[in-house]
Every structure is written in structure tokens, then in C-alpha cells.
Amino acid sequence: MVPPTTSPAGEAVEVDAEAPAVEVVEEPALNAEAEDEEEGDARMKAIDLIAPTRLDFLKEKEAAEEEPVKTAEVIAFANQKGGVAKTTTTLNLAVAFAESGYRVLCIDLDPQGNLTMSQGIDPDKVEKSLYDVLVNDMPISEIIVKREIDIAVASIDLAGAEIAMSTKIGRERSLEKALKEVHGEYDFVCIDTPPSLGLLTINALTAANKVIVPVQCEYLSMRGLVQLQNTLRMIQENLNPDVRIEGILPTMLDTRTIHAKEAVEILEENFGDLVFQSRIKKAIKFAEAPVKGSSVLKYDSDSSAANYYRELAKEVLSHGSSQ
Numbered sequence: 111m112v113p114p115t116t117s118p119a120g121e122a123v124e125v126d127a128e129a130p131a132v133e134v135v136e137e138p139a140l141n142a143e144a145e146d147e148e149e150g151d152a153r154m155k156a157i158d159l160i161a162p163t164r165l166d167f168l169k170e171k172e173a174a175e176e177e178p179v180k181t182a183e184v185i186a187f188a189n190q191k192g193g194v195a196k197t198t199t200t201l202n203l204a205v206a207f208a209e210s211g212y213r214v215l216c217i218d219l220d221p222q223g224n225l226t227m228s229q230g231i232d233p234d235k236v237e238k239s240l241y242d243v244l245v246n247d248m249p250i251s252e253i254i255v256k257r258e259i260d261i262a263v264a265s266i267d268l269a270g271a272e273i274a275m276s277t278k279i280g281r282e283r284s285l286e287k288a289l290k291e292v293h294g295e296y297d298f299v300c301i302d303t304p305p306s307l308g309l310l311t312i313n314a315l316t317a318a319n320k321v322i323v324p325v326q327c328e329y330l331s332m333r334g335l336v337q338l339q340n341t342l343r344m345i346q347e348n349l350n351p352d353v354r355i356e357g358i359l360p361t362m363l364d365t366r367t368i369h370a371k372e373a374v375e376i377l378e379e380n381f382g383d384l385v386f387q388s389r390i391k392k393a394i395k396f397a398e399a400p401v402k403g404s405s406v407l408k409y410d411s412d413s414s415a416a417n418y419y420r421e422l423a424k425e426v427l428s429h430g431s432s433q
Contacts, residue, residue, distance in 0.1 A: 122224050159395040182215070184289065184295040185356065185426075186318035190332045192305030194326045195361040198406075199222045199419075200302040203322075204259050205405040206423035212297040215254065218264035218284070219314055220304040221271075226264050229257040229405025239265035243288050244313070245274045250288040258405055260296070272309040281309065282349055307341045315342060316349045320356035324390075327363045327373040329409075333383075356429065359422065361390040388422040391415075 112364040187200045197220070204214045218225035219240060223233030233239070240262055256424050275281040289299060301314045315321065321342065325332055335358070345353055358381055364370045377385050380423045391414070399409035 112374075128368050134400070181293040182289075182299045183320065184299045184301065184318045185320045185322055186301045186303060186311075186314040186353075187322050187324060188303045188311055188314065188338060189323050189325065189334060190305055190307045190311070190338060191326075191331055194324045194331055195390060195396070196220075196305075196324050197228060197302050197362065199322070199324045199359060199390070199422075200300050201225055201228050201259075202405050202416075202419040203409060203422055203426070204298065204300040205407045206299075206419045207298050207427075208259050209407065209420070210423060213295065214259045214298045214300065215292065215296045216261045217259060217285075217299060217301045217314075219268070219310050220264060220302055221266060221268035221310075222304070223264040223268075225302045226261065228400040228403065228405070229259075229261055231255060231257070231261070231263055233263065233265045236265045239263050239267060241265060241267035241271050241274075242409045244271050244284045245278075245381065247288075248269075249291055251291055254292075258408055270309070275309060282312050282316050285313040288432050289317055307337065312341075312345065312349075315345045315353055317351050318350075319354075321353060322356050324361045325358055325377065327360050327370040327377075329358070329369075329373060329376070332373065332377060355384055356426065357386040358384050359386050359388065359390065363389050363391045365391060386422065386425055388418065388425050390418050390422070393418075 126378065184362055187196045189196060199330045200216060204216050208214045215224060217240070218233075226233045226236070234251075238248065240250075240253060243250050243253060243262070249264055254262050275284065278284070280287075285301075293297075303311045303314045322336060323335065325335065339355075342353065359378060360374050360377060363374070373391075374385075390395060393406075393413070393415035395406050395410050395413050395415040399406045406413065407419065410416060
């Protein structure tokens with residue numbers, strides 16, 4: 111007879127010897143591996159039943175963020191003095207890029223709408239323009255028109271954009287934010303700016319990573335360069351530390367005059383390597399092409415005027431590849 115055991119209350123309990131013995135099975139630890147290889151294959155491990163940890167999600171996110179995203183090269187064409195061939199340079203350099211196989215978007219940020227008109231579009235008949243993008247946060251894709259290159263059109267409404275944006279938070283970054291929608295669709299974004307250093311031009315300089323400064327080869331035209339440099343320095347300190355001057359472009363050059371030659375020499379003495387080797391000489395083709403709603407490269411592809419901008423395109427592209 112099996113000796114009696116004691117109950118929790120202290121009373122003796124008689125155990126029936128004929129009763130089957132209860133086998134006690136110890137449960138393995140959650141992360142313990144089965145000793146028997148076959149049993150281990152058939153049974154799921156506890157680690158397989160546990161949901162992925164927060165760390166797993168973080169690792170996946172970090173891996174996704176490491177993938178490089180190609181963005182467009184944004185070039186602003188700026189000079190607060192009017193009549194220095196900003197619009198002519200913006201359009202024809204953009205078309206020269208397109209001839210080389212690049213995807214190009216032009217942005218007409220000038221209320222006069224000269225770039226828009228140069229592609230055969232009447233800015234007075236445009237229903238939606240950059241005004242709606244900057245003031246009302248309309249997607250920029252809704253105002254892009256396809257011509258020789260894609261162009262985000264302007265209208266006279268842009269003249270009131272600076273006042274309408276004056277109370278807007280982050281107003282200096284309105285264009286930069288709008289461009290995020292199309293950054294991956296283009297290789298170059300070329301921005302034509304108004305002849306001032308107001309809010310529209312500041313938007314262009316904040317969105318850009320390069321600035322090309324067209325300068326008429328006359329002494330008075332070059333004086334504005336100092337003021338532009340001061341504005342650019344403030345932009346770098348407060349809004350866009352990466353923007354820099356890509357180059358200063360002598361335009362409307364009349365090689366027959368001593369004054370034009372002296373003006374170029376003054377530019378090179380003061381700005382050195384910042385001055386492009388390319389020169390845009392005076393040509394009647396530059397006045398004729400906009401009347402036909404086209405660039406000089408389309409209007410007269412074999413002309414010297416067209417080749418000036420092809421040479422400039424090569425120089426700009428070589429700057430980018432050498433950095």
C-alpha cells in the first residue's frame with residue numbers, strides 16, 4: 111500500500127495504488143529548440159508566432175530611405191535689370207538641352223508673360239497660371255503646356271501674386287513646394303524671373319540650386335550684379351544654403367564697339383571664372399523668333415544665333431559633369 115500523502119489542509123489522504131500515475135510534462139522554454147530534429151521540423155517555434163517587432167519596421171523604412179531619388183537640376187535666370195535677354199536665354203538654353211535629349215520644364219515667373227508668348231501662348235487667354243499655383247496651391251501639373259519644351263505658363267494675374275502671398279506662411283517656399291510634384295519627371299527646370307528682386311524672384315532663388323545671370327555688355331547693366339549677389343547671400347543664409355551662381359553670361363554683345371569689349375574685360379577682372387566663355391552676340395533672329403512663337407533654334411536652326419545657345423548648353427553641361 112502506498113503511504114498516504116498530506117492534503118493542503120494538513121489531513122491525511124489515502125492514494126489508490128491501482129490508479130494510473132499522472133505523468134508530468136515540463137513545457138519547454140518559448141525560445142528553446144526541440145532536441146528531436148524531426149519533432150522540431152513539425153512544430154512551429156515560438157519566434158514564428160511572435161509579430162514583427164517595431165525594430166523590423168524601422169529597418170525596412172531606413173533601407174527604403176537610402177535609395178537615391180533623382181531630382182531635376184533647377185536653374186534660375188536672374189537679374190533685376192530688365193532687357194538683358196533673361197527670357198531669350200531661358201527659352202533657348204532650355205531648347206538646346208532638349209535637343210541633347212534632356213527632359214526640360216520652363217517656368218514663366220514674369221507677370222509680363224514674355225516666355226509664355228515666345229511659345230505662341232497668349233497669357234491674356236490663359237485660364238490657369240502660376241498665380242493659382244503660388245497663391246491657391248494648385249498642382250503645377252495643371253498649368254503645364256507642351257510646346258517645344260514643357261512650360262508652366264504665366265498670366266497678368268502674377269502681378270498681384272506678391273500682395274496675395276504677403277500673409278501666407280512659408281511664402282518664400284511656395285514654388286519650391288510646387289516643384290516637388292514634378293521633380294522626378296524632368297532633368298532640368300529653367301525659371302525665368304521678373305526684372306526685380308521681389309518675392310517672385312526670391313521664390314525662384316529658393317527653389318533653385320543654380321543661378322545664371324545674363325548681363326548686357328554695358329557698364330550700367332553690370333552695376334546690378336552687386337545687389338544680386340547681396341540678395342543671393344541672404345537667400346543662402348536664411349532659405350537655401352545650396353544655391354550658387356553657375357555663371358555670368360555676357361549677352362547682346364556687339365563686338366564692333368570698344369565699350370562692349372571693355373565691359374567684358376571688367377566682368378572677367380571682377381568675377382573671373384564665373385564668367386562663361388560663351389558669348390551671346392546681337393542678332394536680329396532673337397527679335398524675329400518670338401513673333402513666330404518659337405525659339406531661335408527652331409526658327410532658324412542653322413543660324414549663328416542658335417549655335418550661341420548650343421555652345422552655352424555644352425558649357426553648362428560640362429560644368430555639371432565636372433563636379
